[in-house]
Amino acid sequence: xxxxxxxxxxxxxxxxxxxxxxxxxxxxxxxxxxxxxxxxxxxxxxxxxxxxxxxxxxxxxxxxxxxxxxxxxxxxxxxxxxxxxxxxxxxxxxxxxxxxxxxxxxxxxxxxxxxxxxxxxxxxxxxxxxxxxxxxxxxxxxxxxxxxxxxxxxxxxxxxxxxxxxxxxxxxxxxxxxxxxxxxxxxxxxxxxxxxxxxxxxxxxxxxxxxxxxxxxxxxxxxxxxxxxxxxxxxxxxxxxxxxxxxxxxxxxxxxxxxxxxxxxxxxxxxxxxxxxxxxxxxxxxxxxxxxxxxxxxxxxxxxxxxxxxxxxxxxxxxx
Amino acid sequence: xxxxxxxxxxxxxxxxxxxxxxxxxxxxxxxxxxxxxxxxxxxxxxxxxxxxxxxxxxxxxxxxxxxxxxxxxxxxxxxxxxxxxxxxxxxxxxxxxxxxxxxxxxxxxxxxxxxxxxxxxxxxxxxxxxxxxxxxxxxxxxxxxxxxxxxxxxxxxxxxxxxxxxxxxxxxxxxxxxxxxxxxxxxxxxxxxxxxxxxxxxxxxxxxxxxxxxxxxxxxxxxxxxxxxxxxxxxxxxxxxxxxxxxxxxxxxxxxxxxxxxxxxxxxxxxxxxxxxxxxxxxxxxxxxxxxxxxxxxxxxxxxxxxxxxxxxxxxxxxx
Numbered sequence: 001x002x003x004x005x006x007x008x009x010x011x012x013x014x015x016x017x018x019x020x021x022x023x024x025x026x027x028x029x030x031x032x033x034x035x036x037x038x039x040x041x042x043x044x045x046x047x048x049x050x051x052x053x054x055x056x057x058x059x060x061x062x063x064x065x066x067x068x069x070x071x072x073x074x075x076x077x078x079x080x081x082x083x084x085x086x087x088x089x090x091x092x093x094x095x096x097x098x099x100x101x102x103x104x105x106x107x108x109x110x111x112x113x114x115x116x117x118x119x120x121x122x123x124x125x126x127x128x129x130x131x132x133x134x135x136x137x138x139x140x141x142x143x144x145x146x147x148x149x150x151x152x153x154x155x156x157x158x159x160x161x162x163x164x165x166x167x168x169x170x171x172x173x174x175x176x177x178x179x180x181x182x183x184x185x186x187x188x189x190x191x192x193x194x195x196x197x198x199x200x201x202x203x204x205x206x207x208x209x210x211x212x213x214x215x216x217x218x219x220x221x222x223x224x225x226x227x228x229x230x231x232x233x234x235x236x237x238x239x240x241x242x243x244x245x246x247x248x249x250x251x252x253x254x255x256x257x258x259x260x261x262x263x264x265x266x267x268x269x270x271x272x273x274x275x276x277x278x279x280x281x282x283x284x285x286x287x288x289x290x291x292x293x294x295x296x297x298x299x300x301x302x303x304x305x306x307x308x309x310x311x312x313x314x315x316x317x318x319x320x
Numbered sequence: 321x322x323x324x325x326x327x328x329x330x331x332x333x334x335x336x337x338x339x340x341x342x343x344x345x346x347x348x349x350x351x352x353x354x355x356x357x358x359x360x361x362x363x364x365x366x367x368x369x370x371x372x373x374x375x376x377x378x379x380x381x382x383x384x385x386x387x388x389x390x391x392x393x394x395x396x397x398x399x400x401x402x403x404x405x406x407x408x409x410x411x412x413x414x415x416x417x418x419x420x421x422x423x424x425x426x427x428x429x430x431x432x433x434x435x436x437x438x439x440x441x442x443x444x445x446x447x448x449x450x451x452x453x454x455x456x457x458x459x460x461x462x463x464x465x466x467x468x469x470x471x472x473x474x475x476x477x478x479x480x481x482x483x484x485x486x487x488x489x490x491x492x493x494x495x496x497x498x499x500x501x502x503x504x505x506x507x508x509x510x511x512x513x514x515x516x517x518x519x520x521x522x523x524x525x526x527x528x529x530x531x532x533x534x535x536x537x538x539x540x541x542x543x544x545x546x547x548x549x550x551x552x553x554x555x556x557x558x559x560x561x562x563x564x565x566x567x568x569x570x571x572x573x574x575x576x577x578x579x580x581x582x583x584x585x586x587x588x589x590x591x592x593x594x595x596x597x598x599x600x601x602x603x604x605x606x607x608x609x610x611x612x613x614x615x616x617x618x619x620x621x622x623x624x625x626x627x628x629x630x631x632x633x634x635x636x637x638x639x640x
Contacts, residue, residue, distance in 0.1 A: 038628050041626060041627070041628055042626050042629070045623065046623060046626070049623055264621065268620045269617045271620075272617060272630055272631060275628065276634055277604050280600045280604045281597075281600070284593075284600045287596060297592060301584065301585045303365065303368070303369055306362050306366070307361070307591050307592045307595055308358050308362060308595065309362070310592055311596050311599055314592075315596060315599055
């Protein structure tokens with residue numbers, strides 16, 4: 001049976017009252033993009049700002065989802081509630097299903113203090129780089145105080161998405177050097193905390209030295225945050241309290257130093273710029289189609305009008 | 321001594337009268353982009369359309385400039401005049417200097433029937449993908465009937481630039497398979513003629529079989545052009561007449577089948593679309609700056625305005 005069309009405002013009220021299915025459907029609207037996503041965004045915006053976002057990223061196979069699951073367990077043991085967004089730009093699945101390898105996360109599926117949702121990009125014009133902050137903002141507006149954003153992969157998009165968190169945790173493994181050589185610089189740039197996960201394997205100390213050396217070389221100003229390096233074993237939960245302490249220390253530093261405000265301001269400006277650019281792209285698509293466009297193109301092809309004059313004509317409505 | 325500012329119209333008249341220095345300066349204006357480039361484009365457009373463009377592309381080291389030089393020699397022996405644009409997107413040099421490795425081309429430097437010019441992208445907003453067709457159009461308007469466009473490299477940009485020619489020659493070497501694996505598909509898509517250059521080396525027949533097999537697999541319609549494969553030795557000129565015959569055969573096919581008109585129409589529409597998109601990007605940059613932008617961004621950061629409403633406000637001037 002088809003579900004009735006979603007009314008974003010009704011869903012938002014239901015979600016505010018704790019209806020998890022309504023929350024899931026709102027996230028689907030955001031994922032799909034378009035006008036309904038904008039309505040959700042407008043509802044969430046004024047109520048957001050109190051949540052804190054922790055990004056987790058690293059190469060596929062680094063054990064991020066096991067580590068995330070262990071982190072959820074730790075947060076629950078501290079009596080904290082948590083929402084998790086698992087972002088997979090390369091995934092073909094859609095509609096908020098739990099990823100196949102997220103079996104461990106299912107441990108928390110029935111816990112009302114935990115909300116887990118996978119996201120893929122569907123119709124959203126700005127892709128995950130716009131959909132993710134919107135999803136975070138919704139969860140924030142719905143009262144979630146800790147929001148974990150886990151991204152799979154170390155490509156530019158994943159790094160960008162992960163780097164939009166308030167605190168970013170980069171997950172590596174012993175001997176990571178070879179596998180992520182390509183984007184080491186990108187990861188160094190966004191890392192607030194390094195985790196050497198699967199630390200029951202060989203090579204932890206070499207990896208730690210490797211990271212320390214890279215941090216030394218990156219020539220941080222003396223008053224800057226130097227990312228701590230924590231060793232964990234996701235499977236057993238070993239090191240997870242230390243990881244969470246490191247996140248807490250970074251949060252404290254960011255709040256006291258003004259870094260958090262600075263980052264959020266920067267992100268807001270970036271997002272606005274992206275929305276403006278996307279809107280203009282939409283506008284360009286509208287302009288470069290239809291009967292008038294065909295006529296003008298024919299004039300250019302027939303050498304009756306040069307392409308700059310033709311562009312002037314097509315752009316007249318937006319160059320007022 | 322600084323040269324006086326270039327007046328595009330005066331330069332265009334001088335170039336029409338055969339002044340090669342004026343032609344070179346017009347090409348510099350196109351390379352630099354902006355309003356003077358547009359003036360040149362508007363002058364050239366109505367006078368262009370009779371020139372024929374041959375693109376040459378292939379991996380670095382495939383011997384394209386030696387082959388180009390040999391082709392120039394062949395054209396001159398047939399009494400034809402020719403203009404050559406050598407496009408190097410990765411080159412740091414600017415201002416129309418001859419590339420260092422183009423020594424062989426210097427053979428033709430004093431021949432009035434030959435015009436050779438290297439181009440790099442400087443300020444041109446649309447980069448080489450817009451500057452190259454403008455440069456071709458200028459040479460066409462100045463009466464050049466054959467225009468060779470040589471691009472260095474096999475990246476996406478080079479393939480795009482080369483593919484905008486009327487006939488595209490893809491240069492490979494014996495045993496090419498390994499070196500250009502990454503972009504074989506792109507090259508297959510644009511090739512109208514394949515050249516196996518350096519055919520005095522081993523492996524010509526294997527390479528020919530490799531190419532034939534790829535053509536078989538590409539499942540061309542029965543009435544489509546099937547790219548012929550020519551073997552050349554650029555150093556000695558061996559095979560160059562056959563290469564030129566293959567280009568001529570493709571031209572005849574393209575003219576008679578309607579392919580040429582179709583390609584030129586497609587290119588004109590593409591170019592117009594690119595100009596429109598670039599203009600909108602410029603507009604976006606203008607909008608996302610200045611005092612009003614700072615105010616709106618502050619409102620978003622302060623959660624007084626949501627980013628969509630802020631974007632609406634910034635875009636009001638272009639959404640009339």
